[in-house]
Amino acid sequence: MSEGIQSLTDLLDRASAKRFLEAPPPEDLGLAEHLPFPFLAMVGQEEMKLALILSLLNPNIGGVLLIGPRGTGKTTAVRSLSDMVPDVQHSRCPYGCLPEDVEAGGIDAVCPDCAERYAQGEPLTYTDRVRLIELPLNAELEDVVGGLDERAAVHQRLRLKRGLLAQADQNILYVDEVNLLDDEIVDAILDAAAQGTYSVHRGAIAATYRARFVLVGSMNPEEGRLRPQILDRFGLRVVIHGLEVKEERLEAYRRAVAFRNNPRKVVQDYSEQTELARREVTESRAQLTQVSLADEAEQFGLQLIRDMAIDSLRAEITMFEAARAHAVADGRQVATVDDVRVVAPMSLRLRRSPFMVDFFERMSEEEEELESLLRGERPSAERDPPD
Numbered sequence: 369m370s371e372g373i374q375s376l377t378d379l380l381d382r383a384s385a386k387r388f389l390e391a392p393p394p395e396d397l398g399l400a401e402h403l404p405f406p407f408l409a410m411v412g413q414e415e416m417k418l419a420l421i422l423s424l425l426n427p428n429i430g431g432v433l434l435i436g437p438r439g440t441g442k443t444t445a446v447r448s449l450s451d452m453v454p455d456v457q458h459s460r461c462p463y464g465c466l467p468e469d470v471e472a473g474g475i476d477a478v479c480p481d482c483a484e485r486y487a488q489g490e491p492l493t494y495t496d497r498v499r500l501i502e503l504p505l506n507a508e509l510e511d512v513v514g515g516l517d518e519r520a521a522v523h524q525r526l527r528l529k530r531g532l533l534a535q536a537d538q539n540i541l542y543v544d545e546v547n548l549l550d551d552e553i554v555d556a557i558l559d560a561a562a563q564g565t566y567s568v569h570r571g572a573i574a575a576t577y578r579a580r581f582v583l584v585g586s587m588n589p590e591e592g593r594l595r596p597q598i599l600d601r602f603g604l605r606v607v608i609h610g611l612e613v614k615e616e617r618l619e620a621y622r623r624a625v626a627f628r629n630n631p632r633k634v635v636q637d638y639s640e641q642t643e644l645a646r647r648e649v650t651e652s653r654a655q656l657t658q659v660s661l662a663d664e665a666e667q668f669g670l671q672l673i674r675d676m677a678i679d680s681l682r683a684e685i686t687m688f689e690a691a692r693a694h695a696v697a698d699g700r701q702v703a704t705v706d707d708v709r710v711v712a713p714m715s716l717r718l719r720r721s722p723f724m725v726d727f728f729e730r731m732s733e734e735e736e737e738l739e740s741l742l743r744g745e746r747p748s749a750e751r752d753p754p755d
């Protein structure tokens with residue numbers, strides 16, 4: 369790695385600290401392609417950035433939910449995330465058939481079209497960038513899981529149309545305003561995200577699709593609550609506030625103006641670091657299987673969950689998997705108590721039902737409690753009652 373950068377986490381810190389002194393002169397872009405703001409150029413919001421990167425590194429974390437008001441950079445951060453991911457193999461087929469299906473289960477494991485392609489030695493996949501699939505707010509269940517293909521039905525062939533979840537395979541699925549979606553849609557998304565596949569049955573025809581995506585949800589709590597059961601199914605939860613430090617706000621403003629004037633220049637300024645980060649993400653993902661969790665880290669985490677009186681088993685899954693991802697992002701093969709400390713707030717907050725119900729009132733109280741536990745203090749409930 370160049371410039372003495374030690375790890376992915378180090379890279380994130382340094383990119384954020386870079387200063388923009390003046391905006392570049394405007395460039396006449398005409399109908400230029402839409403460029404996302406560079407992920408590494410986002411000011412502050414360290415926890416959000418870290419949560420997004422960890423979820424890229426380890427799908428077992430179960431995705432991220434970003435909670436916060438409008439204008440805090442949630443959508444910008446998610447849109448720029450695809451810069452940080454390596455190219456992947458996308459299936460050419462609507463059912464997501466892959467060559468490894470044939471290797472594992474024989475030629476019947478893929479659809480007839482792919483079986484023919486495979487037999488003729490044609491590739492079943494192509495290499496392309498990870499894409500960001502955004503779920504439109506007005507999406508219907510049919511759009512999400514797929515349904516009967518009416519064009520095919522005209523030709524008296526019954527076929528299923530591929531839904532957004534299948535299109536999201538190997539990509540990032542972004543569900544903005546997740547709290548405003550119908551429950552059945554959110555359930556379908558979360559089921560697919562948890563299993564990595566899903567099935568659709570329409571009358572006599574059925575199909576199973578691959579749906580291995582990084583799920584990112586966002587919500588503005590001012591606009592409606594999220595059912596506790598759904599909230600629990602998101603792995604990491606990040607509560608985003610506006611930037612509080614004056615210098616950070618000024619820096620964020622400078623970068624936004626610079627980007628508006630000349631997006632290509634800003635992207636160029638960050639291209640080297642982005643490429644480094646992309647390589648780091650690729651390598652870290654490959655090394656994740658080698659990373660173990662230290663016994664003390666496991667005990668520390670379990671005690672924390674107990675002290676917080678959290679019932680959901682997703683708490684430890686998310687927290688330990690996030691700790692492993694944090695270790696690998698830091699270039700280590702053992703996740704320690706410190707890794708658990710870093711990821712505990714984003715893994716454990718908003719998991720207890722009273723906090724979900726009284727979301728607003730109780731949130732800050734919970735944050736304080738978590739922080740004091742992380743500092744090694746006992747929770748107030750276990751202290752001796754005053755006389």
Ligand SMILES: [Zn+2]
Nearest residue numbers: 461465479482
């Ligand atoms: Zn196929």
